[in-house]
Every structure is written in structure tokens, then in C-alpha cells.
Amino acid sequence: MKELRLMKGNEAVAEAAIRAGCDGYFGYPITPQSEVMEYLMYQEPHKTTGMVVLQAESEVAAINMVYGGASCGKRVMTSSSSPGISLKQEGISYIAGAELPCLIVNVVRGGPGLGTIQPAQSDYFQSTKGGGHGDYRLLVLAPASVQEMADFAGLGFELAFKYRNPVLILSDGVIGQMMEKVELQPHQPRFTKEEIKANTPWATYGKTDDRGRNIITSLDLDSHKQEKHVTHLAEKYQAMEENEVRYEEFQTEDAEYLIVAYGSSARISQKAVDIARAKGIKVGLLRPITLFPFPKKPLAKLATQVKGILSVEMSLGQMVEDVKLAVECKIKVEHFGRYGGIIPTPDEVVAALEQKIIGG
Amino acid sequence: MTEEIIIAGFGGQGVLSMGKILAYSGIMQNQEVSWMPSYGPEMRGGTANVTVVLSDERISSPVINSYDTAIILNQQSMDKFVDTVKPGGLLIYDPNGITHHPERKDINIYTIEASEEAGKQGLMKTFNMIVLGGFLKLKPLIQPEFIHKGLEKSLPARHHKLIPENEKAIEVGKELIKAVQLV
Numbered sequence: 368m369k370e371l372r373l374m375k376g377n378e379a380v381a382e383a384a385i386r387a388g389c390d391g392y393f394g395y396p397i398t399p400q401s402e403v404m405e406y407l408m409y410q411e412p413h414k415t416t417g418m419v420v421l422q423a424e425s426e427v428a429a430i431n432m433v434y435g436g437a438s439c440g441k442r443v444m445t446s447s448s449s450p451g452i453s454l455k456q457e458g459i460s461y462i463a464g465a466e467l468p469c470l471i472v473n474v475v476r477g478g479p480g481l482g483t484i485q486p487a488q489s490d491y492f493q494s495t496k497g498g499g500h501g502d503y504r505l506l507v508l509a510p511a512s513v514q515e516m517a518d519f520a521g522l523g524f525e526l527a528f529k530y531r532n533p534v535l536i537l538s539d540g541v542i543g544q545m546m547e548k549v550e551l552q553p554h555q556p557r558f559t560k561e562e563i564k565a566n567t568p569w570a571t572y573g574k575t576d577d578r579g580r581n582i583i584t585s586l587d588l589d590s591h592k593q594e595k596h597v598t599h600l601a602e603k604y605q606a607m608e609e610n611e612v613r614y615e616e617f618q619t620e621d622a623e624y625l626i627v628a629y630g631s632s633a634r635i636s637q638k639a640v641d642i643a644r645a646k647g648i649k650v651g652l653l654r655p656i657t658l659f660p661f662p663k664k665p666l667a668k669l670a671t672q673v674k675g676i677l678s679v680e681m682s683l684g685q686m687v688e689d690v691k692l693a694v695e696c697k698i699k700v701e702h703f704g705r706y707g708g709i710i711p712t713p714d715e716v717v718a719a720l721e722q723k724i725i726g727g
Numbered sequence: 728m729t730e731e732i733i734i735a736g737f738g739g740q741g742v743l744s745m746g747k748i749l750a751y752s753g754i755m756q757n758q759e760v761s762w763m764p765s766y767g768p769e770m771r772g773g774t775a776n777v778t779v780v781l782s783d784e785r786i787s788s789p790v791i792n793s794y795d796t797a798i799i800l801n802q803q804s805m806d807k808f809v810d811t812v813k814p815g816g817l818l819i820y821d822p823n824g825i826t827h828h829p830e831r832k833d834i835n836i837y838t839i840e841a842s843e844e845a846g847k848q849g850l851m852k853t854f855n856m857i858v859l860g861g862f863l864k865l866k867p868l869i870q871p872e873f874i875h876k877g878l879e880k881s882l883p884a885r886h887h888k889l890i891p892e893n894e895k896a897i898e899v900g901k902e903l904i905k906a907v908q909l910v
Contacts, residue, residue: 371754373747373750373751373754373760373762373880373881398766399766484766540766541763541789541790544763544764544766545761545762545763545764545789546747546750546760546761546762546763547760547761547762547786547789548754548759548760631789631790634787634788634789634790635787635788635790637787637788638787638788639788641787710790712790712791712792713787713788713790713791713792714792714793715792
């Protein structure tokens with residue numbers, strides 16, 4: 368029998384992490400994601416699966432605890448909201464440079480600065496273009512439902528280990544705070560010591576006689592070696608672009624216009640599509656599920672079919688740049704967004720489509 | 728069937744938990760549901776609201792700009808949401824503390840004297856269930872057996888002894904709801 372629950376997105380990602388065999392969560396509270404740690408603390412998984420849940424003294428400490436845990440081949444994670452994720456960027460860059468798997472959850476609020484505690488999607492650049500320094504990419508998953516908040520915890524760990532790369536779940540205050548029906552996956556055990564040795568031979572689980580020392584570092588003073596290392600990273604990112612693009616299309620078969628939106632904006636835009644279709648406007652929706660790698664090919668294909676594209680995002684317009692690149696500016700692409708914690712309504716999206724794309 | 732509902736009032740009136748019980752009951756009746764709360768500064772300022780969607784189909788947006796039903800429990804919420812009820816839609820409000828009654832002519836309006844009744848019966852904690860009962864009388868979207876299951880799921884086990892009291896309050900609400908204007 369399926370286990371159905373009514374949960375907040377923040378609770379769902381926490382429960383799913385326990386079930387995915389997570390070894391450790393390290394965090395620091397911030398609205399609108401505090402329920403992640405609150406839920407984990409309440410569940411006390413150290414009594415059941417042995418998972419560690421720790422409130423660090425700061426975001427910087429939390430990400431470095433993740434760095435340490437990941438070095439040991441453990442499934443570890445952290446979560447925060449925008450200002451807290453900014454604080455973690457140094458650690459994220461180091462983790463990417465040291466090629467370690469981990470899961471990071473950003474439940475985005477409006478910025479810049481401390482901004483507001485209300486939902487936004489203004490961390491797209493930071494998430495997909497590298498918020499920290501150096502040539503690196505995160506694999507970015509954008510859930511649009513509470514169910515996906517749960518599903519992406521397990522998927523995130525799987526991809527993080529597959530590529531030895533941090534995976535970011537880019538959520539927002541809507542998805543984090545709302546409750547929906549969730550079907551939970553069965554429990555998966557944490558890695559055993561033997562599994563860590565077999566699956567992550569690079570990890571610092573303690574030196575054994577049959578091999579040399581494993582060293583985790585993001586530092587290489589030899590520039591030629593560093594260039595080789597970054598080239599290797601580039602090959603990994605290329606492999607992600609080839610293998611991991613995920614997206615969903617909605618009513619695109621006969622579409623003359625297209626909306627591109629992710630996360631909660633995609634949900635709002637889906638209703639906008641229904642409203643517009645009822646008015647006789649043939650519009651479809653493409654929802655990127657991975658923001659890096661971005662679904663360039665399906666967008667390029669749809670660009671040969673539709674007359675114009677509206678990119679909808681709770682920001683001043685960040686993803687719209689990737690949409691324009693994907694369609695090589697061959698057709699009209701415009702951005703519509705509310706920001707600073709204001710959520711657009713489906714009617715506003717339809718009005719923007721009519722004014723900026725159809726009438727414009 | 729899709730029913731889009733806003734429930735709004737003061738923090739502490741049980742607005743969010745009423746929504747949660749309704750949503751959980753919907754799941755128990757095998758429906759799609761979403762529950763989207765206000766969690767921001769407005770909530771910290773003393774008002775709370777929640778959008779609940781019940782549907783037979785996958786729910787698109789949990790964020791809505793017009794509602795089939797508005798359940799209004801204070802004047803600030805009346806001011807904010809009276810114009811968001813769809814024409815022909817339903818507005819239920821507790822007149823206690825309302826100074827400016829709704830003037831729209833294109834919606835169905837009902838009152839429920841829930842806070843007065845809850846005070847009389849010493850049922851202040853089940854005030855929100857009286858209101859829910861009024862709504863369910865007008866729109867019996869969820870069967871009582873599933874409301875019972877929804878209460879079981881929503882309330883922690885240590886409070887399950889209060890379920891009969893909550894169910895009684897729902898029945899009280901069904902008797903209490905009064906039509907003001909029908910269109």
C-alpha cells in the first residue's frame with residue numbers, strides 16, 4: 368500500500384533524505400526553509416537510521432561540515448535560503464573543486480541582501496552560473512511540487528555520487544511552505560563501510576595497507592595540473608549536458624506560443640495556459656526540471672514551431688538569458704516576472720503573454 | 728470538480744489548521760489537494776490566510792487570484808478578499824467584528840455566528856470546526872467518514888480524544904449557517 372501524506376515541501380525533502388539513506392544533515396535556520404531542520408530534529412533519525420542532524424554555529428560551518436562528511440564518502444546535505452546560500456558559496460566552490468558529492472537545498476526568498484522572507488526565483492544566476500569562484504557547475508534540480516521535493520532528494524544523492532559533484536535543489540518559498548499529497552519511497556539503508564570502500568575508493572575512510580593515502584583537496588599549485596583538472600571537470604559537465612537533461616512539456620503539440628517556467632512559476636504558468644487556451648490562444652508550457660543542464664535542444668526544436676516565447680520567473684529576468692541562447696535569438700523571447708517576494712497570478716501571466724508576445 | 732478556497736482571519740483562530748483538516752480529508756477521499764499558507768510578515772502582524780484547492784485532477788497552480796469560496800473571519804480579510812470571489816461564488820463570514828459588510832450583488836453570501844456560538848457552548852477551541860461545518864453544509868465535497876479520517880491524520884495522537892468534540896462542532900456549524908443573499 369502506498370504511503371500518502373500531506374506534507375510541506377520542506378518536510379518532504381527532509382523525510383525523503385532520511386529514506387534515501389542520508390548520513391548527515393548540517394544546517395542553520397532561516398525562513399522559509401527552517402522546517403527542513405525542524406522536521407529532521409523532531410524525527411530523531413539518529414535513533415533509527417543513525418543519521419546525524421546538527422545545527423551548526425553558522426552557514427559557513429554547516430557547508431564545511433558537509434565538505435568533511437562528503438570527503439569520507441558519506442551521503443551528506445545542507446539546506447538554507449538565499450542569504451544563507453550566499454554564505455555557503457566558498458564551501459560549495461571547494462566541494463566542486465575537490466569533486467565531492469553532496470546535496471544542497473535552496474528554498475529561495477527575495478533578495479538581494481536580506482531581502483524578504485517571501486518566495487522568489489532570483490538565485491538562478493547564482494545556482495546555474497557558479498555562485499562561488501572558479502570554473503564549476505552544480506547540477507541543478509528545480510522541483511515544481513511537494514512530490515518532487517521528496518523525489519529529488521534521492522535523485523540528487525544518486526546524481527551527486529554518479530558525477531562526484533554537488534547537486535542543488537533549487538526550490539522557493541512556495542514549494543517549501545505549501546502542503547500537497549506526497550507518496551514516499553521505502554527506506555534505503557545508509558552506506559555500509561564496505562560499500563563506501565567499494566563505491567567511493569577516493570574517500571578518506573582511513574588508510575588501508577592495499578593503497579596509498581587518499582587526499583581530498585581543491586588546491587593544486589602546479590598550473591598545468593590544475594588546467595588538466597579543470598578540463599576533467601569540463602568533461603563531467605559535458606557528460607551531464609548529454610545525459611541528465613530533464614524537462615516536462617505541457618500542451619505543446621499544437622502550440623503557437625510557448626511559456627518557459629520552472630518551479631512554482633511553472634505551476635502558475637500551467638494554470639495560465641489553461642486560461643489562455645479557454646480564450647482560444649494556442650499556448651504550451653516547457654518546464655525545465657534541470658536548470659543545469661538546461662533543456663536547450665527541446666527548446667531549439669520548439670522554436671521552429673512557435674511564434675514567440677515568454678519566460679516567466681520570479682525575478683528581473685535571469686533564466687530568460689538561457690532561453691535566448693537556446694533558441695539563438697531566432698524568435699522573439701520576452702521575460703515576465705514579479706519579484707521581491709511577490710508571486711505572479713495566472714491572470715498576470717496571460718496578460719503578459721498577450722501584451723509582450725502576441726500583441727507585441 | 729475543482730474547488731478553490733481561501734480561508735482568512737486572525738492568527739490563532741485556527742485558519743491554517745482548518746485548511747489542513749480540509750486538505751487531509753480530501754486526500755483520504757482520494758482527491759488531489761494543495762494547501763498554500765501565508766507565512767510572511769502579514770502572518771506575524773496577526774492575520775493568517777490559506778488557499779486550499781480540492782480537485783479530481785492534478786492541480787496546476789496552488790497560487791490563485793480568484794476563488795470559488797472565501798471563508799472570512801475578520802474585517803482585514805474581508806477587505807482583502809471580498810473582490811476575489813468569482814461571480815456566482817460563495818462568501819461565508821462570521822459577522823462578529825465585521826464593521827463593513829459585503830456589498831457585492833453577484834455572489835452568494837452566508838453568515839455563520841461561529842465565535843458567538845463557540846463562546847456560548849464553551850467550545851472556543853473548535854470555533855474553526857463550526858465554520859468548517861457551515862461550509863460543508865453548503866458544499867458537501869467531503870463525506871463525513873473522510874473528515875473523520877482527516878481529523879485523525881491532522882491531529883497528533885494525544886489529541887485524538889478531541890475528535891468527537893470537533894465532529895460535534897461541525898454539526899453545530901451545519902445548523903448555524905444562514906443565507907444572506909443568493910444569486
